[in-house]
Amino acid sequence: xxxxxxxxxxxxxxxxxxxxxxxxxxxxxxxxxxxxxxxxxxxxxxxxxxxxxxxxxxxxxxxxxxxxxxxxxxxxxxxxxxxxxxxxxxxxxxxxxxxxxxxxxx
Amino acid sequence: xxxxxxxxxxxxxxxxxxxxxxxxxxxxxxxxxxxxxxxxxxxxxxxxxxxxxxxxxxxxxxxxxxxxxxxxxxxxxxxxxxxxxxxxxxxxxxxxxxxxxxxxxxxxxxxxxxxxxxxxxxxxxxxxxxxxxxxxxxxxxxxxxxxxxxxxxxxxxxxxxxxxxxxxxxxxxxxxxxxxxxxxxxxxxxxxxxxxxxxxxxxxxxxxxxxxxxxxxxxxxxxxxxxxxxxxxxxxxxxxxxxxxxxxxxxxxxxxxx
Numbered sequence: 403x404x405x406x407x408x409x410x411x412x413x414x415x416x417x418x419x420x421x422x423x424x425x426x427x428x429x430x431x432x433x434x435x436x437x438x439x440x441x442x443x444x445x446x447x448x449x450x451x452x453x454x455x456x457x458x459x460x461x462x463x464x465x466x467x468x469x470x471x472x473x474x475x476x477x478x479x480x481x482x483x484x485x486x487x488x489x490x491x492x493x494x495x496x497x498x499x500x501x502x503x504x505x506x507x508x
Numbered sequence: 509x510x511x512x513x514x515x516x517x518x519x520x521x522x523x524x525x526x527x528x529x530x531x532x533x534x535x536x537x538x539x540x541x542x543x544x545x546x547x548x549x550x551x552x553x554x555x556x557x558x559x560x561x562x563x564x565x566x567x568x569x570x571x572x573x574x575x576x577x578x579x580x581x582x583x584x585x586x587x588x589x590x591x592x593x594x595x596x597x598x599x600x601x602x603x604x605x606x607x608x609x610x611x612x613x614x615x616x617x618x619x620x621x622x623x624x625x626x627x628x629x630x631x632x633x634x635x636x637x638x639x640x641x642x643x644x645x646x647x648x649x650x651x652x653x654x655x656x657x658x659x660x661x662x663x664x665x666x667x668x669x670x671x672x673x674x675x676x677x678x679x680x681x682x683x684x685x686x687x688x689x690x691x692x693x694x695x696x697x698x699x700x701x702x703x704x705x706x707x708x709x710x711x712x713x714x715x716x717x718x719x720x721x722x723x724x725x726x727x728x729x730x731x732x733x734x735x736x737x738x739x740x741x742x743x744x745x746x747x748x749x750x751x752x753x754x755x756x757x758x759x760x761x762x763x764x765x766x
Contacts, residue, residue, distance in 0.1 A: 406561075423555045429715075471715035471716060
């Protein structure tokens with residue numbers, strides 16, 4: 403399953419700094435571990451997280467092995483206009499999840 | 509021996525006996541209280557608590573029709589937020605058909621077999637943990653309230669006997685850490701009192717959600733004893749005893765633990 407929890411404030415004042423929290427379900431298998439028969443467990447991680455605000459990129463993070471399973475990414479942005487925030491996680495094994503949330507700015 | 513010396517001996521013996529006794533009610537503390545400020549903050553914020561990913565999945569599974577009967581949990585039980593309130597706080601609970609207490613996991617699989625005509629979910633499978641986490645979430649903040657009566661008392665006693673029985677190559681009983689030495693350090697971690705208030709938990713060490721049975725099996729491996737199988741009677745009795753020992757404490761499932 404690929405569930406994600408997004409927390410964006412529903413409303414904000416123009417110019418206010420808002421905190422955005424994202425949590426996604428992912429094993430983040432490092433590729434360095436071996437299984438019980440000694441074979442290497444294939445790497446399976448999220449490589450990239452990108453957040454856009456009405457189409458404009460506002461945050462980007464590259465993820466690497468040794469980052470926790472179910473990565474929790476928190477960042478902030480300035481509420482400029484009402485619209486949609488889109489979050490995209492991409493990674494190994496054609497992993498791709500897109501979620502969005504709306505914000506009203508007054 | 510002078511009378512005074514005799515008195516001292518009696519006091520010393522009483523003190524030793526008191527040391528090995530159960531934790532007084534007023535001194536009981538949840539595993540939550542032993543955690544760092546950061547880990548507590550992680551548990552308290554539903555948007556930061558990774559166990560909520562399992563709860564989210566459990567909510568979807570609750571409504572999914574499965575098995576030959578084509579029925580979902582919700583078709584019988586309705587809205588879990590009301591019907592499942594307090595259910596996790598009452599398990600393990602006595603099951604008349606089996607003649608013994610069953611865990612929440614066993615209850616869910618029993619429901620699958622009888623009402624949904626679906627194959628059981630494997631212990632520690634993502635689906636079973638998700639459903640358990642979703643049901644346990646509905647008991648958050650409620651006091652642990654397992655039923656201790658004539659039917660369940662023998663199983664509580666069996667669980668208590670396991671708790672106080674030394675086992676494994678290290679020859680340790682559960683009580684030697686969790687009754688006698690709680691609050692002290694073991695390899696850099698605080699030893700908690702072993703109150704199962706938050707199961708299933710998201711354990712940072714596991715990088716995932718796991719059941720109380722997984723935790724107990726981990727402890728057994730730690731004392732180099734052979735762990736009981738998932739769902740084994742010994743394990744369920746021990747869980748029942750631990751819940752009775754924590755009776756009245758508030759549930760904080762699904763909790764985070766280090």
